[in-house]
Amino acid sequence: MGTSILSGLxxxxxxxxxxxxxxxxxxxxxxxxxxxxxTFGYVVVTLLWLSAVLVFAAGVYSLATGRGCCMExxxxxxxxxxxxxxxPEFMWPGAGKTMPGCxxxxxxxxxxxxxxxxx
Numbered sequence: 001m002g003t004s005i006l007s008g009l010x011x012x013x014x015x016x017x018x019x020x021x022x023x024x025x026x027x028x029x030x031x032x033x034x035x036x037x038x039t040f041g042y043v044v045v046t047l048l049w050l051s052a053v054l055v056f057a058a059g060v061y062s063l064a065t066g067r068g069c070c071m072e073x074x075x076x077x078x079x080x081x082x083x084x085x086x087x088p089e090f091m092w093p094g095a096g097k098t099m100p101g102c103x104x105x106x107x108x109x110x111x112x113x114x115x116x117x118x119x
Contacts, residue, residue: 008059008060008061008062008063009059009063010059011055011058011059011062012056012059014052014055015053015055015056015059016052018048018049018051018052018055019048019049019052021048022044022048022049022052025041025044025045025048026045028041029041029042029045
């Protein structure tokens, strides 16, 4: 099972927690008599329901497409940025060194200028 499938299935947990909290808020509102507190409580419950729907929708999206919503895409984007910037973790051995038998201008990694190359 991939992580995207598990994240889609685990989206049920935070959605149900949000709905449970909203239930207890509604239960407390029934005993309240002040109109301002009731109005505030209904606004909070509405926001909790919207959050639960968004979390549940993200889980359904993750299950339907087979890929995660946010974290996988962010990891992929960060890896691409590091590869483009020439981060040492993503460079092959010998990157940036002068190729054997070539002049000072020929390098394995074209992004490193010739004056910054150490031999």
